[in-house]
Amino acid sequence: MDGFGPAVDGHYDVADQTRSYLRERARRQFERTHDERRPLDTRGAVESHREHVREWFLDTIGGLPDRPADADVTVTASLERDGHRVDCLTFESRPGFHVTANCYVPDGEGPHPGVLFCCGHVGAAKIDPLNQRACIELVTNGFVVLAVDPVGQGEREQYHDPDTGERVVGGGGGVFEHCYAGQQWRYAGANVAQVFVHDARCALDVLAERDDVDSDRLGVTGTSGGGLQTQYLCLVDGRPAVAAPCCSVTTREEWLRTGKRIDAEQHLTGAITAGIDYADFLAAFAPIPLFVGAAASDQYFPVEGVHEAVERTRRAYDSFDAAGNVRLHVADEPHCSVYDLSEPVFEWFCARLGDGEYVSCADHDVVDGAALHATPAGSVRAAFPDERTVDDLLREDLASRASTESPEATDGESDAGEAVDPTVVRRRVREQFDLDRAAADLRPRRTRTDEGDGLTVEYVWFRTERDPDIVVTGLLASDPDATARRPAVVCFEDGTAELPERSDDVAELAAAYGTVLVVDPRGVGAVADRPIPIPNWVDHENGIYGTEFKLAYDALLLDDSLFGMRVFDVLRAVELLREATGTDSVALVGEGVGASHALYAAGATEHVERVTLRSLEAGFREMATSHEYPYDARLTVDGVLDCDVPLVLDALDVRGVRVDR
Template sequence: MKIFEKTVFKPFVDGYYDVEDQLPEYTRHMAEEKFRAEEARKLEAFKSKDSFLEYRRRIRRLFLEAIGGLPEEKCPLKPESTGIIEKEKYRIEKITYQSLPDFYVTTLLYVPKGFSKPMPAVLFLCGHTEEAKAASIYQRVCIDLARNGFVVLAIDPPGQGELLQYWDSKISGSRVQWGIREHSYEGLQCTLAGSNVARYFIWNGIRGVDYLCTRSEVDPDRLAATGNSGGGTQTAYMMLMEDRLKAAAPCCYITSREAYIKTGQPHDAEQNIFGAIKNGINYDDYVCLFAPKPALIGAAAYDFFCIEGTLQSFKRAKMAYRLFDKEENVALTIGEHTHGFRDPIRRAVIRWFSKHLRGEEPRFTDEPFEIEKPSSLNVTRSGQLLGDKPNAKTIFDLNNEYLKSVKPPRTRIEDEDALRLYAANLRERLDRLLAFSPERIKIMPRVIREEEVDGLTYEKIFFFSEPGITLTSIMLYRSGLKGKSPAVLMLLEDGTNGIPKEEDTIRRLAEDGYRVFVLDVRGVGGVRTRAINNRMLHAQHGTFFKLCYDSFMLGTSLLAMRVYDVTRGLDYLNSREDVDPDGIALYARRKMAICGYLASVLDERIRSMHLEDMLISYENLVATKLYNELWNEEVVIHGFLKNFDLVDLLPAMHGRDYRLVNLRDGRGRIASRRCIERYWTSIVKDHYPIIDDLTERISRKP
């Protein structure tokens, strides 16, 4: 058997440790600590009205910071009516408005007939259905509300209904896929800019309230919002951000983070708020902080939004409303069914709004609902906003505008003193972004196998990076190599499982006298994480997507954790008597190249680095509308571009050797010379002239 086949770890770290669940368990353990802190904080906050109001201000501030704030100015709505459907008891108006300049919202306005005075109005927010406002289940809710004297504005969320953000007329569909796929695809780019795609959902809703207030049929003092699933999410956010709402009913959404994190199931990007678990922003807060205004939680007993968490959130909400002597203003209705805005929840919501906004009981009849075909409810001629208005803005455009407004200006570094100050400040900011644990446990390595094969010696090693996190590794070197030798820390996408593919490189390095140390950072190679849901491991909404977003909510990232693991690998190498601490190099490829690069910037024990196929620039990734999902959440740090881009870290490598081979653009292609010039060489020339010429440092090869 060849040596490179022997270096693959067998299951359970060759029988020593069960590591397949260590990463999910690690994030859950971190989360549990935050949940207990949240409980203690809320017990104090809910002791008096004053402390509660201060708590509300804190949560609102943290939420706004996490989503990147909201636009400061409101543009003219410029509403347009494209048609009316007349019914016996109501009419449906087809309306578009602009929530931001050239950023449109497609809506249906249900206006009851036979009412002479201004009526209460409901903002209806749609869940994850392809037809959105035209979905039959949502039509029923809107029609029933209209029958009971409510004006209803049903709006399409971005990525659904007539608002596909990646619409392509050539394929008559989304280039990405409607709904959660679009939300998370553009959500990644928003995360890099330090915002959240949710800010655009929320803003569309706020402007929807603005539109309702322009209508003569609407009483602006009697406004409410409701929605189911993703619409429940939007309703919850509106409860926190829109003070004009006088009642609300989030449905099939309110649970608890502690209950939901255990399911292994993902949420798409707008439902994951950065730092939410760290800062204690929980589902119940959206209801609690609405107090004392009437709030109804709609729940399904058999939902994937855990009913146990719903009950816990309702209990907390009662505590909040008790402070205002308004316990009767918060309620929970549970339908005995699976996920969905089914009849029991629909009727409960209408009863709630009728009681609190009309002061009467609703009128439910056996009269059948006149459900329209989705196409007949199209606001646009083509069925897609971008089909009618191809130059309209999308979230992609808005995020790039946002990034321009928040990214810092670059300084110019021309001398050694300025360089030292810049590098120190840069490392401090990067360290803050990565949020490493200050405690570093002593490494107790286990060398569980050592064997000589084909002129090379290999060692199988594992150690703990931190409590609960085992790292596996392979050390390879020329048999008979004596004394202190230089070492190469190698990071591969498949970790030690990828060693056979790197045979030529490893043999060459070994023959040159290096000890080659292939390290498995968490979730990779010998410590590979098992699937925790029914999607592919690295796919959008799969296991690593879920774990990445859990880490974002914890205020960190999987990338940060892996960079930490690399520094622990350096600790191990420096502990070995046969490694020259002044001769440690780093070799990394593809996604792991970013991990290696950040570690090299932070840790000067890496004396040289060789990176292949690394992403050229996060800004390039954000500027690439159809990017390659090779660059997924595993390489993302929230708000990275609010601080710097990858090229801006290069001054910290001054005085050390480095090679960048085949930098890759957002599409995953080898970057063109023009792309390299734009994102690296011109920036270095204009802002970091103290750095050596990059001509010999950056190369392209077939």
């Protein structure tokens, strides 16, 4: 029993199907946003838009906690340099959650202007030589500069083996840690960006409250991920008087065309559907001086989008007669550091915040990294035995939510002893995964039919959505000698790609159920998408930054989920099997991630009477609250805890659906 040949046995080219589907949906939304966008041509319009964007952003990341009254700033070491010193310090953005930083302090009493330096994705973070050089340029010109390690970088690694001290999750200059933690926060309907933004606000407190800093002259800058932190901070906090986000601006439309990925804290669920783009953040800064640094050959933030975003921003600034407060500098570089953007960014800070004209630093005198550590071993987790981690914060937040929320249910009983109403659960599942979306007429077509080993096998394909189209495939196997006449939809983890190795299993299932449909939801088996090799070092398909990650994250930008789309495809397979066999109810059999698809399909329809789940993944709450969990990009979902796995299982039990595990 073979699987399908290339291009659905030569019937349909599906190699780019999921990506094309997502891009077409995004294109239509971009057009709607463009047509409906109100001009930001008055101060009132800009201020109203700023409030709208800020509220949307805060809602998307799950809000922000209160800043501490006392951050317990502790200077652990100081290095005297020529014309300045560097203080190595820690502070607590939340109790037991330490932030490590270097504070560059110029000679003289001040008060000096201050700059918060947000680090991008480089593992060494604040002690990276290029980041040191940028900070030295600023301190030499009279700025107090606070360079901060983001969570997951520098001295703030979150996942390490206590016996070996080595990282359990790492790579990509912090990207992998951010995405690993980000998946957990996403399950809870929040975004790990909340941690970054809160830390940055607390860092701004530390800077502003220094006796040698003029709190009316605060600026913020950073590149790449640090540039996004700069944008987020300036959106929610009105204290910065100058902003300089670098290599972190484009348009979502230009970015989507490239096939690029972006990591968890930079990725905001529903941004495309909500019509929120990078320019909407920048326009919200008006009228404070804004320097946008960009790179002509930036491989992450296309320069065409930079020009478009800055032009939109200038129009908003013009409402304040402040278009001159916006400057774009494009360096002849690839994606690069603040320092690599050269003198214009430092000149801008000196002109807008400083006490004199910019003077280029002749000798940067970069320090060996370990000398700038704020903790003895370069690790907050080693330095503070009771140090909390980013998943501790989420776990405590969820526990706090649970104490104030009650489920909407009236029958049965959940693991927590709460009542379960299967009708409510079904509604939640259908809403969570948008399962009432428009369905295409099935119109199944056979590519071939085989007879052998007592089975009739048909290879079929059918559409589940139309315009843009989604084609799914399935192998329909019938055993005429079987006594059972309750057919089953089978969801192998890799669909029909697991054939012919699973031929005996299919034959056994056909004997047990009479007829089975081994289905390939979009992106699986015979309708798998081609690998998207951007960046070119990605080679793990279902891991962080692989093709599955890319497609799943693109779906989230549309306020949808690839996981939910596949559940929808399974439901359409249920309808096809019901029509093909003339039965009212079917069974579902799933394995691995396919078991998750089968479970949620069963929870969403009344036409399933039995479910077999093999190697069902852990519940989403369990994964969200575990320090280490089995990351799988195929399980990328936002805000799923209200219809978590245990709740759906309980609802099926109340309905009398037999569940075998």
